[in-house]
Amino acid sequence: MDVLTKNFSLYGKGFLGTVELTVYASAVALALGFLMAAFRVSPVGSFRALGTVWVNVLRNTPLTLLFFAVLLGLPRFGLVLPFKLFAVIALGCYTSAFICEALRSGINTVPTGQGEAARSLGMTFSQTLSAVVLPQAFRSVIPPVGSTLIALAKNSAIAGAFSVTELLGTYKTLSELGYDIIWTFIWIAVGYLIITLTISAVFNLMEKYWGVAR
């Protein structure tokens, strides 16, 4: 029990590290995922091909392999960045593939008639997109995007094994200090539960406000 109280700052640092990784990587994943989803529904063939390849390759890449390649591989190109930034890139790119698929299937749930009606009213492409298609798509993508971001928070544990400061990594220091390993892990688990439950609560709220009434 006293593992937490005596090492609060260490746990706090790890906890904040995980939160930071999650937030930054989420931003990268959402931005890249949006771009790739736009590519995948575009009328231009080569954009679609790029989006498809991006999604299919990253979705089938083990995240450890991606971390391995990015964190230890990119420096060989002379690209030396802090490990945390590399971790954000790896996590963000990996998750962007799942975000892209969620967004794309959200856009596909908007019936064709909606777009046709908008166009027959004389709306331009950007008007159709911003006033008709995206608002409806947004409503139906809240749950899948939420679960993807929860998965991202859980996946950020892998960064700890590549010596980025985060929650799981705290076990090493604590076990060297001779604390009870079981309790150490219980508090780590609690930390992750707090993060994932917070994300899930936020998305449940969003779902309540904007979700599709079924």
Place this chain on the structure above:
Amino acid sequence: MTAQLSREATALYDIPGPRTQQRHLLYGLVSTVLLLALVGWIVYLLFDTDQFTATKWRPFEYEGIQRLLLRGLGNTLKAFGFAALFSLALGAVLATGRLSDHRPVRWLATLLVEFFRAMPVLVMIFFIFVALKVQPLPALVAGLTLYNGSVLAEVFRSGVNSVERGQKEAAFSLGMRKTQVMTYVLVPQGIRAMLPTIISQLVVALKDTSLGYLITYEEFLHAGKLIASNLDYDLPFIPVVMVISPIYIGMCMLLSWFATWMARRQKRNPKTEAVEVAPAEPGTLLPGVQ
């Protein structure tokens, strides 16, 4: 399929006319050139940083190193095989628990499923490896089993629940007991419909075997790391990644395609008429989202 897509109207745009088609073709050509330039730049970088020198690729000619890689691949597949088998079994047990008529059993199963789905799988693996002091392979398999088994339990349960209600009512009205209704009517149809999702979840298990690398299990990535950190071959890190990742990604893609193929086949199968076949989505099934 992609060629047809542009011929169909979507919610986003109409069927393009001849001028728009020409414009799209122009965009396509320009972006292809840009993409090729990007690829070319990466290849140039690879050459520029001496990734294609003979020293760095020589290790792959040696039989010992080939055997090391093959043993790593074998260990990966072994961990995957065990994890898949055990998680299917655990999933079946937990799903049975969640569908039970007895409240305590249902609660216990729900608690276990929700907990193991909410935990990062790596935390469980590390807990089993570090705190319980288990060998790497059993620790990896146990962690993967707990996580994927819980997710599969939910897949099984939603499969059984998605069978049309009339099937269950008809079976009960024929005088079948609950066990009979389950084993003869609901489970066969539910599992069939969920087969694509089940296989997609196994892809997740296959991908996650690479976590074994982090607990020093001698799997594929570990073998790669051993070769990559060899000074005799001038630290052939990029060559190792270039050899390992196609194999890893290829295996996962193969299994993913199998899931998609299965989904397409099951949709036409009369045996799944009473259930909606789940699409072969990558498994990110998580708490709070059904």
